[in-house]
Amino acid sequence: MLMFEVVPVTPFAQNATLVWCDETQEAAIIDPGGEVDRLLNHLATKQLKLVKILLTHGHIDHAGGAAELKATSGAPIIGPHKADQFWLDGLGQQSLMFNFPEAQPLTPDQWLNDGDQLALGNSSLQVLHCPGHTPGHVVFYNSESKIAQVGDVLFAGSVGRTDFPKSNQQDLIESIKTKLFPLGDDIQFIPGHGPRSTFGEEKRNNPFVGSQQFG
Secondary structure, eight states: OEEEEEEEETTTTEEEEEEEETTTOEEEEEOOOSOHHHHHHHHHHTTOEEEEEEOSOOOHHHHTTHHHHHHHHOOOEEOSOGGGHHHHHTHHHHHHHTTOSOOOOOOOSBOOOTTOEEEETTEEEEEEEOOSSSTTOEEEEETTTTEEEEETSEETTEEOOOOSTTOOHHHHHHHIIIIIGGGOTTOEEEESBSOOEEHHHHHHHOTTTSHHHHO
8 A cells, every 4th residue: 555644845835745655665755846855864764765756747846856856866757747848947947036946957757647557566646637737737646545646736725826827727627626526525635735635625615616616
């Protein structure tokens, strides 16, 4: 089974997520936005072997530490969808804009598409392409653990911003309603920032996408 641990990083308290197979100890880090030494220390404490670096999208607080983590560990960078290449090309500019440590533009070792499966030890993560916050945003889902890492698509009581270049609010709402909610009310999700919730809770009470909004 896959295990998950959240490690908030960067001044934006972005939820970098350690995910690992409890049988093989093979691990991935989803959205290493920064504080790479801290993330590596967490891996070492748990005696985990980092084999993949996964990105939900190309914003600096999610991808800013990816190149450094790859250089240190040798693990490949996988994701997001290719539509976010322009964000990854601009990581240096983003780091200056938000006063983050300098980040270099990067191209992942592998782009992801909707429906892809990523092996991790004896388990796997399903990839869902969920555009809206960014055009290439992806979500990582494990049915066995009933957990999804949704990046900045959905939050407890809120949804992702759509005031960035190539963001689209209609696409975002459609992603949540047609890709995430059908996974099941009991699925727990880890957002890019803030506390966990479940799709059922958000379907019932989230003022942006819940039953109060859509009936």
